[in-house]
Amino acid sequence: AQTVTQSQPEMSVQEAETVTLSCTYDTSENNYYLFWYKQPPSRQMILVIRQEAYKQQNATENRFSVNFQKAAKSFSLKISDSQLGDTAMYFCAFISFQGAQKLVFGQGTRLTINP
C-alpha cells in the first residue's frame, strides 16, 4: 500500500522568506502523480502544484516549486517570497495510475507566515 509522510507537523517563517515543506512517499509503482494541496482556515482544499512521476523536470507555479527526487521518493514544496495568504495546512498527496484512483494524503504541515 502506498503511504505518504510529512515529517514537519508545524512550520513558521517571516513574510517574504522562503520555506520548504518535506514529503516522502512509498510505492512500488513507476507511474503516478504527486500533488500539494493547500487548506486555508476556510477549509477549502486548493491544488497548489502537481508533478507527474515520469517527468524529470520539477514543476513550478509562480512562487511555488517542487524538488522531485524519484529514486529517493521525495517530493518537497518550496514557497518563495512567502505571503500572509500562504498561511494554511499543506498536504502532500499521491495517486497511482493503476487501479482505482484514490488520493493518499500525508498528515499535513501547518504553515504560519508571520508579518
Added chain:
Amino acid sequence: DTAVSQTPKYLVTQMGNDKSIKCEQNLGHDTMYWYKQDSKKFLKIMFSYNNKELIINETVPNRFSPKSPDKAHLNLHINSLELGDSAVYFCASSLSGTDYEQYFGPGTRLTVT
C-alpha cells in the same frame, strides 16, 4: 458557478440520528469521491463512484451508505450516528483519463453530540 458543492456546510445532530450530505458537481466529471478529515486533519478516502458505479469502498462502517443517482451527484447517508463520526466530510470529483486532479467541495462539518 460553484464547481463542487456540498449541502449542508454545517450539521449538528445527536447520537443515534440518521443524516445525509449531498454533493453536486457541474464540471462534467465522471468520478466522484467522499473523503473524511478527522480532528487531527488527516484526510482519508471513504468511497468513490465512476459513472454511478462504486469502485472504491474503504474500510467504512456499514452505517455509511453512498448513493449516486447520476454522474453529477454523490450523496452520503449515515445511519445511527456516533460521536466518532464527528469530522469534516469532503466531496471531490475528477475526470478519468486526464491528469488525475481532484476538485474538492467546501466540506461539511458534522458534529455529533
